[in-house]
Amino acid sequence: GAVVSQxxxxxxxxxxxxxxxxxxxLDFQATTMFWYRQFPKQSLMLMATSNEGSKATxxxxxxxxxxxxxxxxxxxxxxxxxxxxxxxxxxxxxSASIGSGGSYEQYFGPGTRLTVT
Amino acid sequence: xxxxxxxxxxxxxxxxxxxxxxxxxxxxxxPSLFWYVQHPNKGLQLLLKxxxxxxxxxxxxxxxxxxxxxxxxxxxxxxxxxMSDAAEYFCVVSENGGFQKLVFGTGTRLLVSP
Numbered sequence: 001g002a003v004v005s006q007x008x009x010x011x012x013x014x015x016x017x018x019x020x021x022x023x024x025x026l027d028f029q030a031t032t033m034f035w036y037r038q039f040p041k042q043s044l045m046l047m048a049t050s051n052e053g054s055k056a057t058x059x060x061x062x063x064x065x066x067x068x069x070x071x072x073x074x075x076x077x078x079x080x081x082x083x084x085x086x087x088x089x090x091x092x093x094x095s096a097s098i099g100s101g102g103s104y105e106q107y108f109g110p111g112t113r114l115t116v117t
Numbered sequence: 118x119x120x121x122x123x124x125x126x127x128x129x130x131x132x133x134x135x136x137x138x139x140x141x142x143x144x145x146x147x148p149s150l151f152w153y154v155q156h157p158n159k160g161l162q163l164l165l166k167x168x169x170x171x172x173x174x175x176x177x178x179x180x181x182x183x184x185x186x187x188x189x190x191x192x193x194x195x196x197x198x199x200m201s202d203a204a205e206y207f208c209v210v211s212e213n214g215g216f217q218k219l220v221f222g223t224g225t226r227l228l229v230s231p
Contacts, residue, residue: 004160032217043207043221044161093160097217104217108153110160 003027004096006109013084013116021079021112023094029074030096034106035067038091050077084116119144119210123222131230136195138225140208143189150191151209151219152182161207167191178202203229 003026013019023033031052036044048069049057056069066088068080077096081088091113095106124139142148152164165176172184182193191208208222 034219043223045221046218049218095161099217104211105163105166106217106219107163108161110158 002098002105002107004094004107004109006092006094006112008112009110010113011115013114015085015116016083018080018082019084019114021081021092021094021114023077023079023096023109025075025096025107028096028098030098031074032097033071033077034095034097035069035077035079036093036095038093038111040091044093047079081114084114086116089114089116119146119148119220121150121208121210121220121222123206123208123225125225126223127226127228129228129230130198132200133197136193136198136202136227138193138206138208138227140191140193140222141189142191142208142210144210149211150182150184151211152176152180152191152193153207153209155205155207155224157204164193164206198227198229200229200231203227 005024007022011019033050035047037047038044046059047062050069050071052071052074058064066082071077091111093111095108097104097106120143122141130136150167153161154164155161164180165174167174167184175181180195182191184191206225209219211217211219
């Protein structure tokens, strides 16, 4: 149980184009999903917190107009990288949260590798 | 604000020998602490978590970690390393409640030689 999928697993796009990444919780409903970015050989950095039916909360320094997040249902959140540039090339990882009463656990997707040429 | 420090970027062990991956944390509140493992080209997998219950936490694949408040540490151990343990390990801290925001350490790459 508690499986999170991401699609696509890797994508190559040209500079200036937009790319959409999907994150799905396959066997549970997640009111909260998170988007992380991981540069090569570095740690994960939280980009934004996505709550179903409301606007995402972005971390400091993350451009909300560039990284559009939509959490339209309890099982799907999407990250759209708009007008992508080579510096946006990275590994993007989502997670979905289960829990209540102050005790939560995040389940992570396998990640999406984005290369912008 | 909470943070974690993983003291070693790389740890090399021989198969069958003990593993020790060190982690120190800083938190203003009672923290939840986690260890995640990341194999190449795969998602993060939760090894174990501490959430203010027993200070010695047992996880999957023979790993365990001990929460030591006086030392602000949460080191990960395993008595005997397997080749399949070679991966990147992340120590993670979260403040209880709220949006469960996780803060990741910089990671420790575990290398296991035959």
